[in-house]
Amino acid sequence: MFIVIAGILAVVGALTGAYYFAMRPVVLKIAVGPPNSDDLKVVQALTQAFSQSHASVRLRPVPTEGAAQSAQALAAGKVDLAIVRGDLEVPKNAQAVATLRKNVAVLWVPPGGKGKGRKGAKITKISQLAGHKVGIIGRTPANANLLKVILHQYGVDASKVEIVQVPITEAAEAVRNQRADVYLAAGPINSKITADAIAAATKDGGTPTFLAIDSAEAIAQNHPEYESTEIPAGAFGGSPDRPEDEVKTISFNHHIVARKGLSDSTVSAFTHQLFSVRQQLLSEFPLAAKIETPDTDKDAAIPAHPGAAAFINGEEKTFLDRYSDYIWWSLMALSAMGSAGAWFAGYLKxxxxxxxxxxxxxxxxxxxxxxxxxxxxxxxxxxxxxxxxxxxxxxxxxxxxxxxxxxxxxxxxxxxxxxxxxxxxxxxxxxxxxxxxxxxxxxxxxx
Structure with a gap:
């Protein structure tokens, strides 16, 4: 009898321990950067929301210098999640959980001054950029690579284009002082940074000239990480509208990715929480509205994590679905121990x-x-x-x-x-x- 009771207590203890470990909050480290960026602010808002709602998955932000460094941290296994840029090299162990935001490339020529070009001809096409200076908003090398992809598509030798990268905090001042002939910004359509830079270019009047990337489909065909899209008229405000008409361009995504070995149930719970709190954050953080589900097709540029795909496809597993086998085997073990205990007790008698x-x-x-x-x-x-x-x-x-x-x-x-x-x-x-x-x-x- 003592043996049977001890066996029952052991099984009950094991089940209790399994339930505790299964239900305790899981803390995931997420790499995001650069410091003071909108991406970091979004992650911090999500971290606070998960904590306040006592969610089963919590976040611990790990600040980095940028998307490239975040990708390296994930590849090295130092973090569980990372915010990566789709047009950079994505780690082989990365699987998509969500699309944090979609970015568009904006090329514009300031009105007057250097905007007319060093050779006197006003710049209206990308093919005319040879021999001119292009100012890139942001210090990340990824934006410079983006410009080179565009120039290559139009047959412009990148070595004949002078590239000047300016920090985001100095973007408006650099544009106002006409430090370049043409400017490139990459960010969400409603990016305040891009809108402020364009507004600074038109402070003294005039209308900027937006350069359309008419070969956007061809670029997307040759580079799957890019997509063809359009900037709607009036996206950057002003009077008249900036731009006055739709402008064709290319876009790329910032993704929330998880390392391949992360538990499907954990990623599924995180994805569920992510889209549940998204609506709560809209009032105080509009960028949360840009969070979208990832591409779950097998030929996606970044394959979706099975846990995220299960949530999106409505195939999430409940607690009983995940642990029914363990519960069944535990009950079988309990029954076997009871039978063995009864036999042993009979043997002793x-x-x-x-x-x-x-x-x-x-x-x-x-x-x-x-x-x-x-x-x-x-x-x-x-x-x-x-x-x-x-x-x-x-x-x-x-x-x-x-x-x-x-x-x-x-x-x-x-x-x-x-x-x-x-x-x-x-x-x-x-x-x-x-x-x-x-x-x-x-x-x-x-x-």
């Missing part, structure tokens, strides 16, 4: 059962002896022996050595013994004493 069986056989023999007794003294001795057998039998029953059916059989035998003793005493009491002695002597002589 085998000697006691054997003795009780011999005592019952002895009681049956005593019924025959009682019917032939010639004196009440002998019957009294048999009665005393039967009392002792009864005591031993009850002790065996209390110890579990015999079952209720065996006790019932013993009661029948004991009742027959009492009847035999009572019948024999009536017979002896009706016989004269001398006949009792004679019968006893004859039986003694025959023996």
């Amino acid at each position: 085998r000697d006691e059962r054997t003795i009780n069986t011999s005592l019952r056989d002895r009681l049956l023999e005593m019924i025959t002896i009682a019917r032939k007794c010639d004196s009440t003294e002998e019957l009294d001795q048999l009665q005393a022996e039967a009392d002792e057998i009864l005591r031993n039998t009850l002790t065996c029953f209390e110890d579990g050595a015999i079952e209720h059916a065996a006790l019932t059989a013993f009661n029948i035998a004991l009742e027959q013994f009492h009847n035999a003793v009572a019948d024999r005493k009536l017979i002896l009491m009706s016989m004269p004493a001398n006949l009792q002695r004679t019968g006893a002597q004859l039986r003694a002589a025959g023996t």
Whole structure:
């Protein structure tokens, strides 16, 4: 019994421990950068929202210098999640969880001044950029690579274009001071950084010229990380609208990716939380509205994580779905331990059962002896022996050595013994004493 109880407690403890470890919050480290960027602000807002809602998955931001460094941290296994830029090299162990935002490339020529070009001709096409200076908003090398991809598509030698990269914090001032002929910004359509830079270019009046990337489809065909898109009229405000008409351009995404080995259930729970709190953040952080589901097609540029795909396709597994096999095997183990415990307990009681069986056989023999007794003294001795057998039998029953059916059989035998003793005493009491002695002597002589 002690062994069975110990086994039950062990199984219950194991199930309790498994439930605790399955339900405790999982903390995921997410690499994001650069510091003070909108991406970092979004992640910080998500971290706070998950904590306040006591979600099962929590975030721990790991600031980096940029998307490239975040990708390296994921590739090295230092973090669980990362914000990466789709047009940079994506780690082989990265799988998409969500699209954080879509960025568009914006090329514009400031009105007046250097905007007319060093050779006097106003710049209206990308093919005219040779021999001019292009100012890139942001210090990341990825934007310079983006410009080179565009120039290559139009047959412009990148070595003949002077590239000047300016920090985001100095973008408006650089544009205002006309440090370049043309400017390139890459960010969301509603990016305040891009809008402020364009506004700075038109502070003294005039309308900037937006350069369309008419070969956007061709670029997307040759570079799957890019897509063809359009900047809607009036996207950057102003009067007249900036731009006045739709402008064709290319776009790329910033993704939230997870390392390949991360648990499907954890990623599924994170994805569920991500899209659940997105609406809550819109009022105080509009950029959260840009979070979208990833491409779950098998030929996607970044394959979707199975956990994220399960959430998107409505195939999430519940607690019972994930752990039903463990629960079933635990119950089977508990049943096996109970059976083994019962067998072991019976094995320990085998000697006691054997003795009780011999005592019952002895009681049956005593019924025959009682019917032939010639004196009440002998019957009294048999009665005393039967009392002792009864005591031993009850002790065996209390110890579990015999079952209720065996006790019932013993009661029948004991009742027959009492009847035999009572019948024999009536017979002896009706016989004269001398006949009792004679019968006893004859039986003694025959023996």
